[in-house]
Amino acid sequence: MGSVNAGLQESIAGVREVQAFNREEESIDQFKRTNAANRDANVRAASFTSALNPVLEALGYVALGLVVVVGGLSVLRNEPLLGTEIISLGTVFAFLQYIQRFNQPITQIAVLWANIQSAVAGGERIFGLLDTEIEIEDQPNAKVMPQIQGRVEFDHVQAGYKSDQPVLKGVDFVAETGQMVAIVGPTGAGKTTIINLIPRFYDVMDGVVRIDGIDVRTVTQESLRQQIGIVLQDTFLFSDTVMNNIRYGRLGATDEEVIAAAKVVAADTFIERLPESYQTVLGERGSGLSQGQRQLIAIARVALMNPRILILDEATSSVDTRTERLIQKAFEQILKGRTSFVIAHRLSTIRNANLVMMLKDGEIIERGTHQSLLEKRGAYYDLYMSQFRREEEPEPSANGSSTETVAK
Numbered sequence: 187m188g189s190v191n192a193g194l195q196e197s198i199a200g201v202r203e204v205q206a207f208n209r210e211e212e213s214i215d216q217f218k219r220t221n222a223a224n225r226d227a228n229v230r231a232a233s234f235t236s237a238l239n240p241v242l243e244a245l246g247y248v249a250l251g252l253v254v255v256v257g258g259l260s261v262l263r264n265e266p267l268l269g270t271e272i273i274s275l276g277t278v279f280a281f282l283q284y285i286q287r288f289n290q291p292i293t294q295i296a297v298l299w300a301n302i303q304s305a306v307a308g309g310e311r312i313f314g315l316l317d318t319e320i321e322i323e324d325q326p327n328a329k330v331m332p333q334i335q336g337r338v339e340f341d342h343v344q345a346g347y348k349s350d351q352p353v354l355k356g357v358d359f360v361a362e363t364g365q366m367v368a369i370v371g372p373t374g375a376g377k378t379t380i381i382n383l384i385p386r387f388y389d390v391m392d393g394v395v396r397i398d399g400i401d402v403r404t405v406t407q408e409s410l411r412q413q414i415g416i417v418l419q420d421t422f423l424f425s426d427t428v429m430n431n432i433r434y435g436r437l438g439a440t441d442e443e444v445i446a447a448a449k450v451v452a453a454d455t456f457i458e459r460l461p462e463s464y465q466t467v468l469g470e471r472g473s474g475l476s477q478g479q480r481q482l483i484a485i486a487r488v489a490l491m492n493p494r495i496l497i498l499d500e501a502t503s504s505v506d507t508r509t510e511r512l513i514q515k516a517f518e519q520i521l522k523g524r525t526s527f528v529i530a531h532r533l534s535t536i537r538n539a540n541l542v543m544m545l546k547d548g549e550i551i552e553r554g555t556h557q558s559l560l561e562k563r564g565a566y567y568d569l570y571m572s573q574f575r576r577e578e579e580p581e582p583s584a585n586g587s588s589t590e591t592v593a594k
Contacts, residue, residue: 371545415493
């Protein structure tokens with residue numbers, strides 16, 4: 187039944203992809219096969235359950251028959267049975283009652299057997315989940331993280347998701363308080379791994395991650411993460427009102443504070459056009475809103491949280507240029523005075539970064555400002571030119587001479 191539900195949920199959640207690739211028939215056939223397996227399992231279970239009750243009843247009658255025959259013959263012959271005393275008629279009736287009382291709970295168990303098996307199967311899944319080992323735990327003597335100022339240090343950090351396959355190999359850098367740090371590089375270079383280590387979603391294999399000189403492993407996760415804001419590429423919104431989705435950043439915030447946070451990031455413009463404004467109930471994962479609108483709500487949520495460290499993981503990669511400009515303006519407001527880490531494939535969004543780090547195969551191969559890295563004409567320059575080659579090409583003027591490039 188779990189397989190049926192999982193397959194059904196996946197097909198419904200991915201209905202757009204199913205329709206886009208014209209795979210409705212294949213999806214239905216897959217469901218039929220999964221459902222047929224569930225049906226066969228239920229038929230087998232029903233067969234065993236149906237056979238169990240009559241079999242137990244038959245055994246009960248056989249036991250009654252043995253008592254009647256053996257005990258009756260002993261009474262009639264007035265002879266001891268198997269070396270015991272002579273059995274009386276009352277003893278035979280007593281044993282008949284004993285057998286009936288003994289068979290009664292067994293018969294009841296047979297009736298409940300299907301439910302018992304279902305409960306055992308469910309219990310196995312529940313206990314399997316409860317027995318899952320927690321990977322990241324607070325140390326026994328973990329302290330509360332004091333108010334973060336924002337200095338982040340990676341000291342020869344090695345990290346990975348498998349012990350024998352490190353993703354980061356000796357990453358070493360310092361982000362001073364209030365700086366904007368941009369992390370760029372090809373897919374799989376380790377960019378997301380770096381930002382996952384700051385709020386301690388994973389632990390390092392070697393080296394130390396420090397915030398304000400404090401090893402993040404020595405403080406409680408709650409006190410650490412409540413001072414770090416994260417905006418991801420794939421924004422998750424709850425099936426709740428817009429007000430409560432923004433308030434998720436700080437549950438104790440008043441309505442006025444929520445509205446003020448939305449205004450800071452310019453999200454109030456489209457929110458007020460919704461049918462019930464801030465009390466509009468969103469669909470699953472924010473359905474009904476555009477990708478850019480969902481991102482603005484997520485940014486407002488972080489703005490309400492007022493974190494000292496802000497992490498942006500490709501927050502503008504799925505939106506159009508116009509929406510990107512709106513989001514960039516929102517970021518300009520909430521980045522002031524905060525240490526921020528930005529992962530971006532669009533290099534136009536990180537030109538003002540204090541530090542740009544170019545990653546490749548888990549190592550920092552280049553670092554510096556946007557302009558200094560362009561002057562080096564290394565890997566970052568090649569990546570930049572591959573994105574902006576058209577803008578960098580000189581535009582011919584009316585008299586045929588080259589004009590200043592668009593990028594400049």
